[in-house]
Structure formats: structure tokens, C-alpha cells
Amino acid sequence: MLNAASSSRLPWFESLFTWMPWDFNVALPAPVTGLLLVLGTLYARSVYSGNDTSKIYQLGGFSIVNAWTFFNKRYDFLRSNFDKTGHELFAFKVLHYQVVAMSGEDARKTFFNEKRLSFAKGYQLFMGGNPDLKDIKMEAEIEESIELGAFIKRLLKIFRKDRLQDVMPTMFADINGRMEILGAEGKINPFKDIYDLVFQLTVRMTTCEELATDLRMIERMNDLYWKLEKSSTPASLLLPWFPSTARKDKDEATKSLYDILSHYVDLRRKAEEPNSDAIDLLIADGADNVTIVSFVLNIIFAGTVNTGMLASWTLVQLGVNNEWKNKAIAEIQNLLTTYPTNSHDPIHQRLSAIPMTAWEDEMPIIECVTRETLRTIGNGTALRRNLVDDLQVGGKTIDKGAFMAYNLGDVHMNHKYYPDPHKFDPNRFNTAEENSHQGNVPFLGWGTGRHPCAGIKVAKFEIKIILALFLSCYEYELVDPSGKPLKRSPQPDRNDIQKNRPIGEPCFLQYRRTKE
Numbered sequence: 139m140l141n142a143a144s145s146s147r148l149p150w151f152e153s154l155f156t157w158m159p160w161d162f163n164v165a166l167p168a169p170v171t172g173l174l175l176v177l178g179t180l181y182a183r184s185v186y187s188g189n190d191t192s193k194i195y196q197l198g199g200f201s202i203v204n205a206w207t208f209f210n211k212r213y214d215f216l217r218s219n220f221d222k223t224g225h226e227l228f229a230f231k232v233l234h235y236q237v238v239a240m241s242g243e244d245a246r247k248t249f250f251n252e253k254r255l256s257f258a259k260g261y262q263l264f265m266g267g268n269p270d271l272k273d274i275k276m277e278a279e280i281e282e283s284i285e286l287g288a289f290i291k292r293l294l295k296i297f298r299k300d301r302l303q304d305v306m307p308t309m310f311a312d313i314n315g316r317m318e319i320l321g322a323e324g325k326i327n328p329f330k331d332i333y334d335l336v337f338q339l340t341v342r343m344t345t346c347e348e349l350a351t352d353l354r355m356i357e358r359m360n361d362l363y364w365k366l367e368k369s370s371t372p373a374s375l376l377l378p379w380f381p382s383t384a385r386k387d388k389d390e391a392t393k394s395l396y397d398i399l400s401h402y403v404d405l406r407r408k409a410e411e412p413n414s415d416a417i418d419l420l421i422a423d424g425a426d427n428v429t430i431v432s433f434v435l436n437i438i439f440a441g442t443v444n445t446g447m448l449a450s451w452t453l454v455q456l457g458v459n460n461e462w463k464n465k466a467i468a469e470i471q472n473l474l475t476t477y478p479t480n481s482h483d484p485i486h487q488r489l490s491a492i493p494m495t496a497w498e499d500e501m502p503i504i505e506c507v508t509r510e511t512l513r514t515i516g517n518g519t520a521l522r523r524n525l526v527d528d529l530q531v532g533g534k535t536i537d538k539g540a541f542m543a544y545n546l547g548d549v550h551m552n553h554k555y556y557p558d559p560h561k562f563d564p565n566r567f568n569t570a571e572e573n574s575h576q577g578n579v580p581f582l583g584w585g586t587g588r589h590p591c592a593g594i595k596v597a598k599f600e601i602k603i604i605l606a607l608f609l610s611c612y613e614y615e616l617v618d619p620s621g622k623p624l625k626r627s628p629q630p631d632r633n634d635i636q637k638n639r640p641i642g643e644p645c646f647l648q649y650r651r652t653k654e
């Protein structure tokens with residue numbers, strides 16, 4: 139018989155199973171509780187035991203616990219174990235997979251520069267959320283380097299400077315359209331509304347006019363991406379063969395996204411006149427539907443997640459830093475004066491007359507602000523897989539097949555490189571300051587070494603045009619859910635591996651339109 143006195147819950151034990159596909163959240167009889175306490179103690183003892191100093195420090199513990207914390211509390215798991223062990227490398231098991239967590243300068247250099255490490259295989263297992271047509275058996279196996287190379291070649295073609303210049307007025311019109319819906323004053327949640335806007339802009343740049351103007355279809359696609367994110371649980375990623383609900387949701391969402399995009403590709407194939415939209419360019423290159431859809435799905439994922447995150451956080455930071463907000467506004471005003479148009483035109487049209495070169499090279503203030511924002515929030519974990527036998531790091535050997543994890547916070551939150559690292563201070567990146575450090579301060583927000591971000595130009599461009607229009611047309615401040623102004627920006631949830639949203643209650647931008 140179970141009653142309140144004879145049963146209890148063990149939070150740590152429940153936590154082992156919250157990632158499993160079945161519900162284990164039940165009250166336990168006392169004898170079971172006792173047994174679990176013994177097991178729990180054994181587990182705790184074994185966590186840091188039995189290490190050979192010539193080898194990489196091996197964490198003990200149940201691999202299932204490591205799996206759970208590595209997925210759900212990744213940042214805390216890595217940082218706390220570096221602190222506890224005092225080692226620059228430590229290894230642990232996630233199920234039967236060996237993972238080596240790395241920190242320090244030597245490890246960083248190997249991690250980002252060693253050509254025998256696989257980028258794609260690193261992310262495949264431990265990062266979900268992106269649509270993968272292989273899940274629905276719709277992609278041919280191609281050698282990774284060829285596949286990645288072809289992907290980046292297409293990406294650079296779609297995002298060429300002249301294409302961005304051409305599409306700029308339409309993008310400004312898209313942003314303006316959304317702003318008109320917002321009305322003269324109100325409150326938005328940047329982590330929803332700015333994400334949605336970035337999603338729409340990315341669809342605009344990577345698909346075709348027919349889809350980019352169908353807001354209901356864009357919303358449907360956005361919902362499907364959310365479904366993908368939610369279904370990226372440890373169980374669905376580590377046990378893809380297990381028929382969990384999450385796995386089913388993931389496959390269904392991928393299939394629906396495939397069907398939607400494939401429909402638009404067919405539509406463009408049948409069009410009488412080809413145009414210069416991205417899908418038409420890909421068709422003209424001879425790509426089949428699976429290749430086009432796979433490409434577009436991945437770009438929308440890469441584009442929306444990171445760009446949405448950075449655009450939202452930059453607006454949040456400026457919402458509590460008036461000094462930098464005013465400097466950014468002055469920079470935009472200055473560009474409007476340098477590239478004059480009819481001052482009676484609506485502001486979005488005047489901004490779209492600024493040439494691409496100016497967006498890239500003539501906005502040093504906004505560059506510093508976004509870079510500092512990225513430093514303070516860009517603390518995700520980069521992943522690789524070792525494909526060779528004898529990879530040496532710091533005199534220790536990393537086994538063939540092992541996964542490797544490097545958290546960007548190792549640099550971005552490091553007092554050695556960035557004193558008072560939690561302080562938001564764009565001055566760290568003004569050119570004179572950077573020169574005084576002789577370029578020795580590493581910055582990993584856009585990656586480095588063999589896999590630097592291929593979308594950096596387009597991401598920066600999108601963020602700048604959103605900021606330019608928002609800052610030019612609205613007065614705004616950061617407020618809590620009750621509308622009370624916030625003095626400080628919230629902290630990002632560094633364990634939120636998908637989107638880095640704020641910890642705690644949501645924050646809002648309370649705005650008032652001041653210009654048309």
C-alpha cells in the first residue's frame with residue numbers, strides 16, 4: 139500500500155528518466171527508495187574515481203545521467219566539471235559514446251583547426267532542431283566534405299552582395315509591413331516577434347516570391363520548425379530507432395516541411411518566365427527537388443535560430459543601455475544624411491537606398507554592439523567527432539570515434555581575455571581598443587579555423603536592417619510582464635542549446651511609433 143508517509147520521490151532519480159520516452163514520474167515505495175539511495179551513493183562515489191593521470195580524466199557516474207545533463211544542462215555540466223576536476227580535458231560517456239570536453243588554448247586550437255575532425259558528425263548526434271531529410275529517407279549519402287562544400291558554394295551564391303542589394307527594398311517592405319501590424323504603440327516579446335520576422339526574411343531570401351508573400355504559409359512553416367525543436371529530445375536523437383512520440387513528431391514535421399517546399403519548387407519549375415529568386419537559381423543550376431528542399435530547410439534553420447537570437451538580444455541590450463542606443467541611432471541618421479533621398483519618403487524606403495557597401499563597412503557602432511552582444515550570449519558548445527587513431531591534445535590521446543565538445547564560454551566568459559566578462563561593454567570592440575590588445579583576444583562568435591560561419595554577412599545585414607528600421611521609427615524601453623521598466627538586461631539561459639532565451643520571466647520591448 140502506498141501512502142504519503144511510506145512513499146517518496148527522488149528528484150535525481152526522476153531526472154534520469156525525464157528524457158526517456160515513457161513517464162517515470164511516479165511515487166516510489168519505501169524499499170525501492172532505500173535501494174535507490176544506495177545506488178545513488180554509489181553513483182556519487184564513482185563520479186571522480188579511478189583515474190590514470192597519463193590518460194584523459196574520465197568522469198564516472200551513470201552514462202544515462204551524463205546523457206541527461208549533457209543535453210538539458212549542457213553549459214552547467216561542462217563548466218561545473220571543469221571547475222571540480224581542475225583539468226583542461228575530461229571525458230565522459232553518453233550511453234556508449236565517449237565525449238571529451240575540452241578547454242584552454244591548446245585544446246581550442248586543435249578543436250578548430252585540425253582537419254581530421256568531422257564537423258557534421260559532431261553535431262549529428264547531440265544537436266537537434268534542424269530538419270534532416272535523411273530522417274524521412276530522402277537524401278542520398280554523399281561524402282561529408284563534398285556535401286558541406288556544395289552546401290556552402292550554393293549558400294555563397296544565393297547570398298552574393300548584388301543579390302542582397304536587389305532584395306533589400308523588399309526586405310525593408312517586409313519589416314515595415316510587420317511594424318504596421320504592430321500599430322502606434324504596444325509591447326512585443328522580442329524572442330517571439332523578432333524571431334518570426336527573421337524567419338520571414340530568411341524565407342524571402344532563400345525561396346520565392348509566391349511563398350515569401352504568403353504569410354499564413356510562413357506561419358505554418360514556423361510552427362513546424364517549433365515542433366522540430368520541441369521534438370529534439372535526448373531520446374529522439376540518441377535512440378532514433380525507438381518509436382517515441384518525439385521521434386514521430388520530428389519525422390512528421392520534417393515530412394510536412396518537405397511537402398510544402400517541394401510544392402513551391404514544382405511551381406517554379408512550371409513557371410513560364412524564370413526569375414532571380416533563390417529557388418529559380420537553384421533550379422537553373424540543375425538541382426533536384428530533394429537537394430533544393432534540403433538546402434533551403436537547413437538555411438532557414440541556421441539563419442533563423444542564430445540571427446533571430448542575436449537580433450533579439452541586441453534590441454534587449456539597447457533597451458537598457460541608452461548611451462549605446464543613442465549612438466546607434468546617430469549612426470543610422472548619419473548614413474541617411476550621407477546617402478540622401480527624398481526626405482518625404484517613408485523611412486523604410488530611404489533606408490533601402492543606402493548601398494550594400496555602407497551596410498557592411500560604415501556602421502562601426504552597431505558592429506561593436508552586436509559583437510559584444512554575441513560575446514555575452516554566444517556561449518554555445520561547438521561539437522566535433524574524431525576520425526583518426528592518434529589525435530594528441532595536451533599530451534593525451536583522444537580515441538578514434540570520440541566526440542569532442544568545446545564551449546565558447548571558455549573564451550567569451552574568460553577574465554583573462556574579457557575582464558568583468560558579465561559586463562556589457564561594446565567599447566571592448568572599438569577598433570582602437572582591439573588594436574591595443576594587438577589582436578590577441580580570441581572571439582569565437584562567428585566560429586574560427588576550418589569552419590567559420592558561412593552566413594556571417596547575411597546575418598549581420600539582416601540584423602542591421604531590423605535595428606535600423608526599429609531604432610529610426612520607435613522609442614522603446616525594456617519592461618517586465620507588468621510593464622515596469624527594467625534597469626538591467628536579463629541573463630541568457632546558457633543551457634538553452636537551441637535559442638539562448640532569457641532566464642526567468644519574459645521581458646518585452648514597450649514601444650511608441652515616432653516616425654513613418
Ligand code: HEM
Nearest residue numbers: 440441444445448520521583584585589590591592593597
Ligand atoms: C547571428 C547569426 C549567426 C551566428 C552567431 C553564427 C555562428 C556560427 C558559428 C559559431 C559557427 C562555427 C561553429 C563551429 O565551429 O562548430 C558557424 C558556422 C556556420 N554557419 Fe553560422 N552563424 C550565424 C548565422 C548563420 C547564417 C544566417 C547562416 C546561413 C544562412 C549560417 C551558416 C553557417 C554554416 C554553413 C556554418 C558551417 C561552415 C563550415 O562548415 O565551413 N550561419 N556559424
